[in-house]
Every structure is written in C-alpha cells, then in structure tokens.
Amino acid sequence: MAVSDAVRSTAAVTTTKDPGPDRPPSKFRQALPQYAAVSPFFILFAIFGAFPVFFSIWLSFHSWDGIGTMKWVGLEQYSYLLTDPTFWKSITNTLIIWVISTVPMLLLALVIANSLHNATRFRSFYRIAYFIPNITSVVAVTMVFGSIFSNNFGLLNAFLQSIGLDKIEWLSQPWGIKIAIASIVAWRWTGYNAIIFLAGLQAISSDIYEAAKMDGASPSQTFWRITVPLLRPVILFTAVTSTIGGLQIFTESQVLFGSSGAIGGPGDGGLTIVSYLYDNAFGSNQFGYGAAIGWALFILIVLFSIINWRLIGGNDDERITKRAARRVQRKIAAEQVAADKAGKEHADAH
Amino acid sequence: MRTEKVRTVVGHVVLMFGVLVSIFPFYWMLVMASNTTPDIFTYPPKLLIGSHLFENMGNVLDNIDFFGSMLITLFASLGVTVLVLFFDSLAAFAFAKYEFPGRNLLFGILLATFMIPSQLALVPQFVTLAEFGWIGSLKALIIPGAANAFGIFWMRQYAKGAIPDELISAAKVDGAGFFRQYLTVGLPVLRPGLAFLGIFTFINVWNDYLWPLIVMTDPNKLTLQVALQQLNGVYGTDYSMVMAGALMSVIPLIGVFLIGGRHFIADIAAGAMKF
Numbered sequence: 001m002a003v004s005d006a007v008r009s010t011a012a013v014t015t016t017k018d019p020g021p022d023r024p025p026s027k028f029r030q031a032l033p034q035y036a037a038v039s040p041f042f043i044l045f046a047i048f049g050a051f052p053v054f055f056s057i058w059l060s061f062h063s064w065d066g067i068g069t070m071k072w073v074g075l076e077q078y079s080y081l082l083t084d085p086t087f088w089k090s091i092t093n094t095l096i097i098w099v100i101s102t103v104p105m106l107l108l109a110l111v112i113a114n115s116l117h118n119a120t121r122f123r124s125f126y127r128i129a130y131f132i133p134n135i136t137s138v139v140a141v142t143m144v145f146g147s148i149f150s151n152n153f154g155l156l157n158a159f160l161q162s163i164g165l166d167k168i169e170w171l172s173q174p175w176g177i178k179i180a181i182a183s184i185v186a187w188r189w190t191g192y193n194a195i196i197f198l199a200g201l202q203a204i205s206s207d208i209y210e211a212a213k214m215d216g217a218s219p220s221q222t223f224w225r226i227t228v229p230l231l232r233p234v235i236l237f238t239a240v241t242s243t244i245g246g247l248q249i250f251t252e253s254q255v256l257f258g259s260s261g262a263i264g265g266p267g268d269g270g271l272t273i274v275s276y277l278y279d280n281a282f283g284s285n286q287f288g289y290g291a292a293i294g295w296a297l298f299i300l301i302v303l304f305s306i307i308n309w310r311l312i313g314g315n316d317d318e319r320i321t322k323r324a325a326r327r328v329q330r331k332i333a334a335e336q337v338a339a340d341k342a343g344k345e346h347a348d349a350h
Numbered sequence: 351m352r353t354e355k356v357r358t359v360v361g362h363v364v365l366m367f368g369v370l371v372s373i374f375p376f377y378w379m380l381v382m383a384s385n386t387t388p389d390i391f392t393y394p395p396k397l398l399i400g401s402h403l404f405e406n407m408g409n410v411l412d413n414i415d416f417f418g419s420m421l422i423t424l425f426a427s428l429g430v431t432v433l434v435l436f437f438d439s440l441a442a443f444a445f446a447k448y449e450f451p452g453r454n455l456l457f458g459i460l461l462a463t464f465m466i467p468s469q470l471a472l473v474p475q476f477v478t479l480a481e482f483g484w485i486g487s488l489k490a491l492i493i494p495g496a497a498n499a500f501g502i503f504w505m506r507q508y509a510k511g512a513i514p515d516e517l518i519s520a521a522k523v524d525g526a527g528f529f530r531q532y533l534t535v536g537l538p539v540l541r542p543g544l545a546f547l548g549i550f551t552f553i554n555v556w557n558d559y560l561w562p563l564i565v566m567t568d569p570n571k572l573t574l575q576v577a578l579q580q581l582n583g584v585y586g587t588d589y590s591m592v593m594a595g596a597l598m599s600v601i602p603l604i605g606v607f608l609i610g611g612r613h614f615i616a617d618i619a620a621g622a623m624k625f
Contacts, residue, residue: 031450033528038444038456040437041497045463048494052471052478059474066477112368115361122362128608129369131615132376135607137557139575140596143582144375147382147589153391155378162394191372192618199619219357237622248469251559259583274469274560281473282564290473298470 059291066287077292087293089268090276091300093178097272098246101182105190106238110231112190113197114223127198130191142184142255146171149180171256174269181252181270189245193238200234201227236312243304247297250274273297379600382593383407390589406594413585415570416598419577426491426562426573427555434551435544437497442505443536444528447518457506463499469560476564490565491573495555501547504621508543509536546617549610556603574599 028035060077064070081087116126133141148155149170157167170176204227212222228235253270257263263279264271273293281290382390385400410416444450445457475494476485484490513536521531537544562573572580581595607614 027451031448034444034448034450034453037528037532038441038502041441041460041499041502042456044494044497045499048475048478049463049466049471052474053466055474055477056471059477066480108368112365115364118358118361119365122365126365126369127615129372132604132607133372135553135557135603136376136600137559137575137578137603139557139559139578139582140379140600141375143578143592143596144379144382147390147593148375148378153393153395155395158393158395187371187375191368195615195619196622199623203623234623244467248467250469254559254563255579255582258579259586277469277472278560278564282476287473287477294470294472298467301467302465 056291056294059288060295062288064287065285067285070288073288077288080289081292081296086268086271087276087296090264090271090273093174093264093268093270094247094249094272097178097182097185097249098243100178101185101189102239102242102246105186106193106235106242108186109190109193109197109238110228112194113201114227116194116198117201127195130194132191133188134192136188138184138188138251139255141188142252145180145184145187146256149176149183172266174267177253177256177265177269180256181249184252185246185249189242193242196238197231197234200231204230232312236309239308239312240305243308244301247301247304248274250278254278273300376600379593379597382589383597385590387588387590402590403594406590407598409588409591410581410595410598413591414577414581414595416574416577416595418570419572419574420599420602422488422566422571423556423574425488427552429488429492430495430555431548431551433492433496434498434501435548438501438547439505439509439536439540439544440532441497441502442509443513443532443540445502446506446509447513447515447536448528460499460502464503472560472564479565485565486568486571488571491555491562501551505540505543505547507621509540512543513539542613543617545610546614549606549614550618552606553603 059070061072061074062070063073063077112130116123116130119126147153151157151167151169151171154170156170160167168176170180208226208230209222212226217225249272253265253272253275254263257265257270262268263275263283274297277290277293277297280286280293380403381397381399383406384403385396386402389396389400445453479485479490479494482489484493517535517539518531521535526534557575558573559575559579563576563579566572566576569580578595578599582592585591
C-alpha cells in the first residue's frame with residue numbers, strides 16, 4: 001500500500017514539473033504547500049496543547065494562586081496528593097460511578113444491538129431514537145434526572161410510595177448520588193454503544209451464522225461463542241472510550257451540586273477526579289495542586305486503557321478471532337461434505 | 351418458523367421498551383416545563399402535559415439572557431465548525447494524497463495527541479488564554495478548537511478512499527497548484543464527510559460545558575449550557591421554569607440532528623470501526 005502510494009506520487013511529481021537533471025528543487029521546498037496545509041493543527045496544538053502540557057509539569061512543582069509569584073515546592077504537591085483522603089475519595093467515587101454505569105451500559109448495548117441486527121423493520125427509527133440521548137446536552141439531562149431522583153418530590157420516590165415502599169433520599173447519600181450520576185451516563189451512552197456494536201455485527205459475515213444454524217447451535221450459544229468473540233475489537237473500542245469518558249466525569253455532579261457550595265454533594269458522594277481538580281484550581285485558586293491532579297488523572301487513564309486492552313483485546317485478540325473464523329470455516333466445509341454426501345446418497349437412492 | 355416469528359416479536363418488544371426509556375426524559379422535561387411548580391411538588395405528581403408552557407418559557411426569558419446566550423453559543427459552534435471543516439479537510443487532503451518528507455512522522459505525532467486527555471492541561475490552558483487576554487471573549491471558545499486530530503484522522507481515512515488519484519494528476523497537468531487542487535478536486539468529493547464532521551463538531555461545541563464554564567467569566571456573555579446551569583443554581587426550586595429553559599436549549603440541537611441524523615449515525619459507527 002505504502003509502496004504503491006510512493007511510486008504513484010513520485011510518478012505524479014515527475015509529470016508536473018521537469019526541473020532538469022542538474023538543479024533538482026529541494027523536496028522540502030516542493031512540499032511547502034502541504035506543510036502549510038497541515039500546519040494549522042500543529043500550530044494550534046503547540047500553543048493550546050503541547051505548551052500547556054509541559055507548563056503543567058512545571059506548574060505541578062509549584063505553589064501558585066494564579067496572581068502572586070510562583071513558589072517552587074518540588075514534589076510536595078504530589079506527596080500531599082498521595083496522602084490527601086479527599087483525592088482518594090474522588091478516585092474511588094469516579095471508579096464506582098464508572099463501573100456501575102459502564103458494565104450495565106455495555107451489556108444492555110450488546111442486547112439492543114443484537115435485537116436491532118435481527119430486526120428488519122423500523123430500523124432507522126430505532127437508530128434515531130436510540131441515538132438522541134447522546135446528542136442531548138449533559139446539563140439539560142442532568143436537570144431532568146436530578147428532578148426524577150429528587151429527595152422529596154421526585155418521580156422515582158413517588159413511584160416507590162405508590163407501590164408502598166419508603167422514600168429514599170437519593171441525592172443526600174453517597175450511594176444514591178452515585179446511582180443517579182451513573183444512570184445519567186448510562187442513559188446518554190447506551191444507545192451510542194449499541195449503534196457501534198450494530199456496525200460491528202453487520203461486519204460479521206452471515207455465512208458464519210448460517211453454519212452455526214446448520215449445526216443446530218442455540219441462539220445463546222451463537223451469541224456467546226460466535227458473536228462476542230468476533231466483536232472483540234469493537235468491544236475494545238467501546239470499553240476504551242467508555243473508560244476515558246468515565247474517568248473524566250464532571251458535568252453531572254457539577255450541575256447537581258455545583259450551586260450548593262460543596263461540589264461533590266452531601267458527604268462528597270459525587271466528588272469525581274475532575275470535579276476535585278476544578279474545585280482546587282478554579283474554586284480555591286490552587287493552580288499547582290490542580291496541575292498535579294491533572295497528571296494523576298492522566299496516569300489513571302493510561303493505566304486503565306492498558307488494563308482494558310489486556311483484558312479484552314491484547315495480543316491474543318487476532319488469534320482468537322482467527323481461531324473462531326477457522327472453526328467456522330471447518331464447520332462450513334464439513335457441512336458441505338455432509339450435504340454433498342447426502343445429496344449423492346439421495347441421488348443414489350433414485 | 352413460528353419460533354422465528356415469536357423471536358422477532360420479542361425483539362421488537364425489547365427494542366420498543368428501550369425506545370421508551372430513551373424518550374421518557376424528554377417527555378418528562380415537557381411535563382415539568384408545562385405545569386406549574388406547585389403542580390410538580392404534589393403527590394401524586396402530574397404525569398400529563400400541562401398548559402403553562404409559554405408562561406414558563408416567558409419566565410426563563412425574564413430571568414436569563416436566553417437569546418443572548420444562544421447567540422454566543424451559535425457563534426462559537428458555527429465558528430469552530432467552519433474552521434474545523436476548513437483546516438481539518440485541508441490537512442487531511444495533504445496527508446491522504448501527497449507524499450512529502452516527514453509525512454508519516456507528522457501523522458504519527460497527530461495520532462499520539464489523541465492520548466492526551468483534555469483535562470490534563472486545563473489549568474495552564476486557562477493561564478495561557480489569560481496571558482493572551484482572551485478570557486471572557488469568543489476567541490477563547492473558538493480558536494483553541496479550530497483544528498483537531500480526530501477530524502483530520504477521520505477525514506484522511508475518508509479522503510484516501512474517496513478521491514481518485516487520476517483527478518489530482520489531471521488537475522496538476524492543467525497547472526493547478528496544491529490549493530486549487532484542494533478546492534476543485536478535494537472539496538467536492540469530500541462533501542459527505544464534511545457533513546458528518548460538521549454536525550459532529552457543532553453538537554460537541556454546543557453542548558460543551560467545562561471549557562466555557564472556565565473561560566467565559568463575564569456573566570453577560572455565557573454560553574447556553576452555563577446560563578442554564580446558572581438558572582438552575584439560582585432558581586433551582588422553580589422546577590417548571592428551569593425545565594422550560596432546559597427544553598428550549600435542547601430543541602435547536604435535536605432539530606439539527608433530525609435533519610442530518612440518519613447519515614450521521616451511520617458515519618459515527620463507520621468511524622468507530624476504523625480504529
């Protein structure tokens with residue numbers, strides 16, 4: 001691919017300009033328009049991406065309120081971070097919200113995608129209906145969910161009362177808060193992930209399913225033995241994006257509790273890593289500490305992406321898909337032989 | 351055969367249930383936005399759409415500069431979208447169709463920037479913008495996001511398959527320079543890809559919350575999301591008004607989505623399959 005590209009473009013270059021053998025214009029000079037074309041991204045990234053990233057390393061070794069002079073403190077921010085119970089709480093909160101939103105979300109998305117794949121009618125209606133939550137602003141959605149989970153007049157409590165159960169003060173206790181936030185996340189992203197899974201399902205050859213059917217595999221066997229293994233790369237994609245998104249949860253708890261003074265809500269039950277970062281940096285102007293939290297977040301994201309990759313994808317990913325494909329191919333071949341034989345016998349009988 | 355039919359019906363029942371869960375919060379938003387707050391604070395709660403919608407919407411307009419915020423959000427979203435479409439497609443065109451020294455290295459760097467979470471450098475980004483004197487101005491919302499790695503990556507994949515090399519060669523023979531080749535050969539072919547990237551970018555900027563919360567510090571120049579949260583913070587107990595505001599903020603985007611939605615969904619899924 002790369003080779004043919006190169007050949008083609010050198011051929012193109014020679015046809016456009018013929019500089020003569022003695023004075024070939026520099027390859028770099030010829031490519032100036034291309035450099036200009038790709039430069040906006042790199043210039044913007046240098047100013048608003050790379051520079052701030054390096055600056056944030058520098059910043060995290062300082063104590064600074066954003067106005068006065070920066071004071072060098074070495075690794076103090078980081079050593080304080082490691083012993084800061086609120087920071088650890090923000091990590092466990094984030095991880096709990098991530099797990100109780102992501103696991104049901106991906107399982108549900110898989111079920112929905114499977115049903116969508118089998119449904120031949122209303123498909124585009126379903127797709128739009130399932131995707132709409134994802135394009136809706138988190139702020140507006142959080143307000144609606146906040147009212148549904150509301151302690152006194154929430155729809156959920158009204159429902160609990162109507163079936164004779166006690167009210168639950170969802171937004172006053174750590175678990176209730178986490179469940180509320182996780183529901184918002186799951187509501188917004190289940191349909192999105194289902195659409196991605198659906199695309200993955202559609203890429204699986206129908207021959208494989210035909211073969212499984214001929215083998216008399218039950219739908220659940222087909223699902224777990226064929227669909228899930230072949231979907232691995234797609235599942236990896238959704239798991240990694242869910243992890244990166246899940247570790248950066250912020251808006252939900254900020255909208256629910258931001259105006260109450262305590263950004264994490266009662267008992268800091270909804271305090272996430274990014275809300276702790278925001279609160280330190282922009283609430284109490286501790287820019288150095290905020291930068292250090294940013295780096296901790298970065299390390300966590302890298303760590304969890306690697307774990308995901310190891311668990312779901314990883315080195316044996318391709319091998320497993322290939323093995324599944326080979327198994328199915330063998331089955332198809334065996335079927336064919338059996339069918340041929342049966343056909344022959346049939347013919348013989350006549 | 352019969353079990354097949356039963357399975358189809360069960361499948362649709364499952365799917366319809368999911369659709370109800372997807373749609374219900376919108377319905378509930380409308381119910382709360384169209385009833386009075388005392389109506390909402392009763393047991394049993396009102397479950398049907400009421401008749402106070404316009405009154406509640408009027409209250410929103412009295413309490414926050416809704417249209418002002420909407421205008422700022424619209425300018426920011428359109429500004430970023432136009433710039434992203436131009437810069438990303440131009441870069442993607444160069445990456446996809448031309449060989450130049452360092453191309454692979456530059457593209458590798460571009461891919462590596464995916465790994466950096468946007469919150470990592472939040473503090474220094476704010477400090478940088480403060481140095482520029484951009485805090486509180488539209489520039490802070492538009493310029494940093496004017497080109498992005500995702501869009502270039504996505505458009506490059508698209509351009510590789512969509513633009514025939516012969517067309518570029520023909521344009522070269524005609525004496526067209528690089529930029530003219532981009533305009534006459536690249537852009538027309540890339541149009542469907544641009545439609546997707548445009549909607550995607552517009553929605554993301556429109557809904558963004560953390561960044562405008564930090565950089566739009568002037569209370570008279572807030573984006574819609576931040577203004578909405580402020581309404582919620584100040585008048586949080588007036589549910590019907592807050593929900594009317596939420597409804598008003600959500601409608602334009604759903605409109606954009608319903609116009610371009612079907613292709614958009616297919617493109618998002620296709621993008622995920624390429625990773």
